[in-house]
Amino acid sequence: GERGEGGEAARESDSSSVDFDVVRRRGESERGSSVPDTVRRAIAALPRELEGEEEVPDVWISREFSERDPVKERLVEQALKTSPLIDAARARVRAAAASVREARSSYLPTIGVSERYTTTDDPTAAFSSVLEQGRFTNATMANINSPSRVDDWATSLYLRALIFDFGRRAANIRAAKEMKRRMELMDAATARDVRYNVTAAYDDLLSARATVALWKKTVELIERHRDLVKAYYDAGVVLYSDLLSVEVKLAAVREELVSARNAVEVAYSRLAAAVGISKEALEIEEKALARPIYRGTEEEAVAAAREANPVIVSLGAAVEAARNKAAAAGKGNLPTISAEVRRDWHGADEKIGLDRRSVTAAVVVDVPFFDGWRTKARREAAEARVEEAAAVRRQALLDLELAARTAHNGVREALKRIEIADSSVEAARAALRIIEERYRSGMAKIVDLIEAERGLTEARVNAVRARAAAWKALAAVERVAGRKVVLGAGRKRGAFEVEGTRGGGYER
CATH class of the missing domain: 2.20.200 (Outer membrane efflux proteins (OEP))
Structure with missing residues (x-):
């Protein structure tokens, strides 16, 4: 049928830019022609529908600062009661306590x-x-x-x-006590691991949820663009290749949405496993990720890791236990x-x-x-185990210092990335506004507009992920150095103690 003046010229052009005033006038002039009513209505509504669109909001990105998330803390407290890792650690403590009682019973008839x-x-x-x-x-x-x-x-x-027996039983009792002390410290280390696992999974879940919301809104927006371009194509304004280009762009963002939804399911499963409950029992409200606050210094992180990390302190207990076992072995003859x-x-x-x-x-x-030199062999083996335990502790000190420095610098880097990501969001938003104006004036293609919208969504997703990465980096510092470093408490060397146990520092 007749498509109106300039229709074929638009078909032959390689641009999907549109003059909305022309399109509206064409829609009004064709009301009595053979063009289908659905197409006429779509053409007549195109400028009003597009002009009424709203860009995807930044509701998932909070620019506020926060020290603690009450929901996260509640999940951590629950995990410390229900996690199988905690149950296993406490069972090891009970076994070590029973070993102490067994060693003491050697004094009884x-x-x-x-x-x-x-x-x-x-x-x-x-x-x-x-x-x-x-x-x-x-x-x-x-x-x-x-x-x-x-x-x-x-x-x-x-x-x-x-x-x-020349002190053999006393040495065995001291060794058993040190092993019990070590298990208590490893219980505290396990609690740190559980806290980190819950924190990382929770932050990943919030990030994945926000990513789903952002890509879902973007898919809806590009679907409207696709519908508009299809109406343009039906009206003879754009080429079929332009419609296919939009379909390709739409498929790409749909893939992003599918990946984001899968990430949500994985994050839910990880969080449930970290807490030690079923996935169905989790009830997490949707909220924006704020920017974490970090007051620690690199020197504090290193000092706290060396002085009060439960792993390093437990290795000190292992050294003492090995020494007492060696003393007991030396009294065998x-x-x-x-x-x-x-x-x-x-x-x-x-x-x-x-x-x-x-x-x-x-x-x-x-x-x-x-005795066939059996006592001598036992003593030499026990002394070798003392040297082994001391060497393991020295290496652990080096590893913990590296971990503390890495974690501290990771937080600093993550906080910088938030600033960069937020700046990128503002730049992407400004670029989108420019493309929208060019598109409205007929100087840009619809695919350019879609690319700008996708670029803004990607910038927002990066901003969300930067915040999640910062919280996880903060959790890594807390895992290595403890909460006091994160909060900036304890500025002097020796001010740190092992968290989660009754005792404080240990023999360095």
Whole structure:
């Protein structure tokens, strides 16, 4: 049908720029023609619909500063109660406490009851058994060299105790206490790990949610552009290739939306795993990511990591435990003094009973002269483990110092990236306004407008991710150096202590 004056010329052009006044006049002039009513209405509505569009708001980007997120803190507190990692760490503490009680019990006697049955025709054993049962007669003497089989039932109540061992038990107790101390410190280290995991997953979730919202709005906006371009194409104003170009741009942002939605699901799963609950039990309200506050210095981070990181302090406890185990191993070939008291009951007439009673007490001094160098080998192995534990601790100090410096500079970098990302958002918004004006005046293509809109969305997404990265970097500092550094508390060396345990510093 007839498309109006200038229609074919527009078809043959390679530009999707549009003069809205011309389009509106054409729509009004074609109301009585054979152009379908839907196309006429779309053409007539194009300028008004486009002029009424609103750009995607910045509701997901907060320029406010914040120290703590109450929702995040509540999730951390819940994780410290429900995380399997915390349960495992506390189980290790209980096991270490039981080892201390076991070591202390070596000072207590062993008390027990035993029941013994013997049968023998050995002259010495048979004669002794007959005496214990009180059945000695002249006939016994007559057959003393070739007795018949003698049965004996004996019930014994005994008490055994080690009296003196040159400090071996004391060394074992000290070693057990140090291992318990280490497990308590590792419990605190696990709590830091759990806090970091929850924080990172929570910030990723907020970032992914905001990303979904931004790309969803952008998809809706480009879909409207696609509908407008299709109406232009139906009206003979633009080329089919222009419509396809818009479809390609729309497909690209839809891919971004699909990826963002998948990131939300992954972030939900990560957060649920970090907290130790099911994904369905999570209820996280939507909110904007603020800019974190960081008051720490690099020197504070390094000092806190060296003085009060629970991992390094626990390695100090491991060194002390190894030293005490080496001391105990070195006493393995020293004499020991022990005592035993036994009360025995024998049945008369070779039967079970308590007819005959006897009491035996003994003190035993055991002096080993040669044990095949087993004690020497145990001592050398224990001393090697002391050296190993000390070397591991020295390396951990170097690693923690590096981690503290890296984490501190990571926060500084992340905060700078927020400033850069916010500036990029403003630049992208200004560029979009310029393209919109050029598009409205017919000097820019629709794909240029779409690219500008996508550029603004990408800048906003980067701003959101920069904030999430800053919070995660802050959590990394807290993981290595503790909260006091993050809050700027404790300016002097030695002012830091291990968080989450009763004790403070440890032997450096």
